[in-house]
Amino acid sequence: MRLLRAGAQTHEIPIDDASRVGQVRRVAAQVAQRAGFDEEDTGRVALVATELATNVLKHAGRGVMQVQAIAGDGGEGVELVAIDRGAGFDYVACLADGMSTSGTRGIGLGAVQRQAQVVDLFSDARGSVVMARFFPRGGTYRDVRYGASQRALGGALECGDGWGIAWTGTQCSVVVVDGLGHGPLAHEAANAATRAFAEAGHADPATTMDALHAAMSGTRGGAVAIAAYDAAPGTMRFAGIGNISGALHSPDGSRGLASHPGIVGVQYRRAQSFDYADAAGKLLVLHSDGVNTRWSLRDYPGLAARHPAVIAAVLMRDFDRGRDDATVVVVALGGTR
Structure with missing residues (x-):
């Protein structure tokens, strides 16, 4: 079967005050619903969107959230990417392997790991990027890299x-x-x-x-x-x-x-x-x-x-x-x- 994704424009929401957290949550839920997620899976996406947006405000002061539908091997998914220009953190210590988190390190990554099938991140003195991908839990899906x-x-x-x-x-x-x-x-x-x-x-x-x-x-x-x-x-x-x-x-x-x-x-x-x-x-x-x-x-x-x-x-x-x-x-x- 041919997997195809004709890319749509990424939804990008600035995170610069507390009111933006609710906006991020709503956009993430809408993208999940359009991707065919049921209520439970949509709730997972909304929960992590809220967590990531809150973390950006708390630890970096401001940033952006990118939300988009993605293609997986077996069906459509949703991707969240939180981006900031904060001081950064030791992301290596947050990873048990190349793709998933091993602990919260005080920034809520444990909650992200429990809800998303794919989690990865990068951080240095220029800022941080945290990515989470979701697929419906009722099916069998593989992430396409x-x-x-x-x-x-x-x-x-x-x-x-x-x-x-x-x-x-x-x-x-x-x-x-x-x-x-x-x-x-x-x-x-x-x-x-x-x-x-x-x-x-x-x-x-x-x-x-x-x-x-x-x-x-x-x-x-x-x-x-x-x-x-x-x-x-x-x-x-x-x-x-x-x-x-x-x-x-x-x-x-x-x-x-x-x-x-x-x-x-x-x-x-x-x-x-x-x-x-x-x-x-x-x-x-x-x-x-x-x-x-x-x-x-x-x-x-x-x-x-x-x-x-x-x-x-x-x-x-x-x-x-x-x-x-x-x-x-x-x-x-x-x-x-």
Whole structure:
């Protein structure tokens, strides 16, 4: 079965006074209900949303909560990400393994662990990110190790960026698109691209790019990057048109992904796929030009080992330019848990 998530804009609620805690709880419950959660599972999400928002106020003074529906291997889930710029804490001491908490350390993580199926976090002197993922307890679901963070310029309701992920268990395809400019017309272009991606299947990225080009014709067009990973040989193919930044990251360093100039939906010379061997176990990071390119995971010791959703949130927090729509997508190639 083909797992697909055509990314919607992340709900982001500022946490700057006590009244925001109730707002966070309501938004989280609404997203859970739309994802098909029953009353009990919705209550779990709302409880943790309240706990995380309260902790941000108590320990950092202010921050934001990101809420979005996510795709899991077996059904839809809900993700909460609490982000702040506080003093940080010893997150290693809070983790029994790479994915779950071992104690509260005075910040309520024990309650989060008891309610959420997936918990991970990162903290340093620049602030903290705590992520919790939920799936209905009545079913069998596996977490897919991807993360996405998206922010529209100025808090607009429509974002000119788009993204999507398709997963078959052994194959993974990812798209990130940046509609030209921002606002409703850029949003229209991005939507045309993600709809075409959903219909493309796990095709060669260059072939998929041509399909997106046809679908975006008549719109403003935009920049597009498409990656396709196959777990059997452990290789990835990539095609890019325009200024979507992409790289494969490993403990040995990073390798940039090659893109060609042009505007998908308007004009480009031709799409070409490039092969990247030995991609298994590496992190794929794609982001639009609303995110500054001058970052390195090596400046954040330990971050590369965290869940991709935590990595995406940290990069968005620290490198959003604030002058355009911004999107970060991170995928652990070969990863479900």
